[in-house]
Amino acid sequence: MDFQPTEDQRALRAGVRELLAGRYGREALRASVDSGAGVDRALWRELGAAGFFALRLPESEGGVGLGLPEAVLVFEEAGRALVPGPLVATHLAAGAVPGAADGTAVVTAFDLGGPLVAHLDAADAVLGAVPGAAAVPAGEPVRSVDPLTPLHRVAERGDASAYREEGALLTAALQAGSALRTVELAVEYAGRREQFGRPVGAFQAVKHLCAGMLVRAELARTAVRAAAVTGDGGEGAAAKLLADEAAVRNARDCLQVHGGMGFTWEADVHLHLKRAWVRAEQWRTAGEAEELLARELLG
Structure with a gap:
């Protein structure tokens, strides 16, 4: 495949x-x-x-x-x-x-x-x-x-339970896209924001944050695409879990990379975080996805 x-x-x-x-x-x-x-x-x-x-x-x-x-x-x-x-x-x-x-x-x-x-x-x-x-x-x-x-x-x-499986997967795709975008925003800002005469992206702590963001986003994207190909309900639930986590945690880490600027209304980062919070409650919550996965594993 x-x-x-x-x-x-x-x-x-x-x-x-x-x-x-x-x-x-x-x-x-x-x-x-x-x-x-x-x-x-x-x-x-x-x-x-x-x-x-x-x-x-x-x-x-x-x-x-x-x-x-x-x-x-x-x-x-x-x-x-x-x-x-x-x-x-x-x-x-x-x-x-x-x-x-x-x-x-x-x-x-x-x-x-x-x-x-x-x-x-x-x-x-x-x-x-x-x-x-x-x-x-x-x-x-x-x-x-x-x-x-x-x-x-x-x-x-x-x-709307008749639409839940597809709705959850498509929402997971939205979350994965947001997670990937916050990686871009973090890397872009880290490359141009200077502190102590160097871009903040040169500091190891910031590099680690960005690397972790990329791993979460790519893992979520892979899970979403795999679930779309296989059509498996368990994989779809896992994709929603991973994508929700990636969208929320990446937005939070992106805020950290931006520092004080990230908490201002003018920055776009808070919009990704707020949207991710809402989407995490749509179609299938983390608790519902975990229950579905547990039933499949036990079954």
Whole structure:
């Protein structure tokens, strides 16, 4: 079994990175933070037009006709760019919810395992909603740690467990992309920030931090891609565990590399950490993944 990306897969990844760099670069990210906008409808439609949401929809249904291995490559890039919005839920809803495939509809999900729903204010539908209930239930705004992931508390709890396996793996891909990006941010800053007449990256303690970050990110990326190829539930749970840990710990270590600058609002590092905290609670938590792995090992 070959786990190396094919030429077409590498071209797909490069194309998505180019699209996001041009459409949702750092200036657009900071503008979103300043405005507090969680979902940019124009960007959503552009992603839809590029096939982001219809990537795994069969060509006979107007989709791209690719598979889960290609999807995780695309979601890595979205995680790297910190694209806000319910990307996973809208992708999963393609073909089932009108407008999801082409990005004209925003679909969120009951993926937080409780009464909280992300991006409810921008959603046209919610995956896992109670049959016969409103497409978008009423909700009470709740303060969110991530400025680009608004949360609402709803009275009716839905059940999106039918989408959990794929949702968890795609979320793990977002986390892996974020972990890889914080490695880049740490190395870049360590190379240009000087202390005692030398770049801080020349000091052994900083080198160790960056090396540890790279190992975690690559391990998570490998686990996510392997799970996408094999389709094994246990491997998917392990991938979510590793990716959550990589995203959170790498963001924390990136803060350390940046020193006092990392704790300022102007730095982007805190955005990666806050998004990683939220994603770690989506679709499958660490506790749920550990329980699944334990059952498989004991079975």
